[in-house]
Amino acid sequence: MAEFRAGERVRVRAVDPVGHTRVPRYVRGHRGRIVECQGRWALADECAAGVAEPRTEPVYTVAFAAADLWGEGGHEVTVDLWESYIERVQEDGA
Amino acid sequence: MSGGHTSTPVAARVRRLEARLIEAGVVAEAQLDAALAAMLKGASPVNGARIVARAWTDAGFRERLLADANAALPEVGLSMAGGIQEQRLKVVENTATTHHVLVCTLCSCYPIGLLGPSPSWYKSEAYRSRVVREPRAVLAEFGLELPDDTAITVWDSSAESRYMVLPRRPGGTAGHSEPELAALVTREGLIGTAAV
Numbered sequence: 001m002a003e004f005r006a007g008e009r010v011r012v013r014a015v016d017p018v019g020h021t022r023v024p025r026y027v028r029g030h031r032g033r034i035v036e037c038q039g040r041w042a043l044a045d046e047c048a049a050g051v052a053e054p055r056t057e058p059v060y061t062v063a064f065a066a067a068d069l070w071g072e073g074g075h076e077v078t079v080d081l082w083e084s085y086i087e088r089v090q091e092d093g094a
Numbered sequence: 095m096s097g098g099h100t101s102t103p104v105a106a107r108v109r110r111l112e113a114r115l116i117e118a119g120v121v122a123e124a125q126l127d128a129a130l131a132a133m134l135k136g137a138s139p140v141n142g143a144r145i146v147a148r149a150w151t152d153a154g155f156r157e158r159l160l161a162d163a164n165a166a167l168p169e170v171g172l173s174m175a176g177g178i179q180e181q182r183l184k185v186v187e188n189t190a191t192t193h194h195v196l197v198c199t200l201c202s203c204y205p206i207g208l209l210g211p212s213p214s215w216y217k218s219e220a221y222r223s224r225v226v227r228e229p230r231a232v233l234a235e236f237g238l239e240l241p242d243d244t245a246i247t248v249w250d251s252s253a254e255s256r257y258m259v260l261p262r263r264p265g266g267t268a269g270h271s272e273p274e275l276a277a278l279v280t281r282e283g284l285i286g287t288a289a290v
Binding site for chain 1: 182184199200226227228229230245246247248249250251252253254255
């Protein structure tokens with residue numbers, strides 16, 4: 001079962017991991033909205049590291065407002081993110 | 095392999111990587127050639143154009159395509175299973191008020207089987223870094239001027255999904271057959287940097 005539902009607000013973890021990751025730098029630490037779950041896929045970070053049995057996680061399409069990412073622009077950017085790349089945003093915005 | 099590459103910086107990097115892998119004995123040149131040939135067999139934007147033409151003429155197919163593209167592709171004799179693993183395809187539909195454009199900011203992920211080999215600009219750092227930040231300006235440079243009130247979504251293929259744009263059907267094509275419609279669809283239209 002997917003942990004996040006469509007419409008939910010999430011934040012991309014502000015990580016800077018050693019080695020391969022599929023978290024684009026421009027969304028790290030930013031808030032977005034879950035569009036949909038794409039199903040479960042092997043975690044690319046562990047595949048790239050040669051882990052014999054990489055974790056499999058839900059991957060989500062997450063939409064970001066350009067204004068949130070760049071401070072300008074009226075468009076939207078969607079990024080595909082494995083579940084461990086994101087965390088829930090609390091109701092109080094924390 | 096080098097004969098098939100262009101002189102772009104990305105191609106130069108790929109050439110160096112190939113040379114290192116062959117030198118280290120990880121792969122043989124013939125294996126690389128075979129893998130590339132298998133991947134490119136039948137890979138053409140003609141496939142994407144056929145999908146679009148069917149969607150323009152068959153509302154049921156269009157609906158199924160947008161809901162679950164992988165399940166709908168066999169209806170036109172295509173699939174996403176040509177590579178190492180079956181990739182998920184998401185088709186995004188342009189309308190009178192919305193426009194979609196594709197990019198992979200991490201590298202150059204792209205549905206090669208349906209769109210053919212990607213254009214060199216798709217892999218350029220300029221396109222990848224700019225289209226997520228100022229898509230309207232980038233599209234204008236491609237000759238696509240969108241009305242100010244058109245909502246733009248940029249789709250960054252950062253995981254395993256691949257994307258294809260379903261362009262808007264041009265006006266004055268009511269009597270066109272499916273093959274005639276398919277002939278109107280360009281690779282740029284399927285990426286979202288042109289109208290069709």
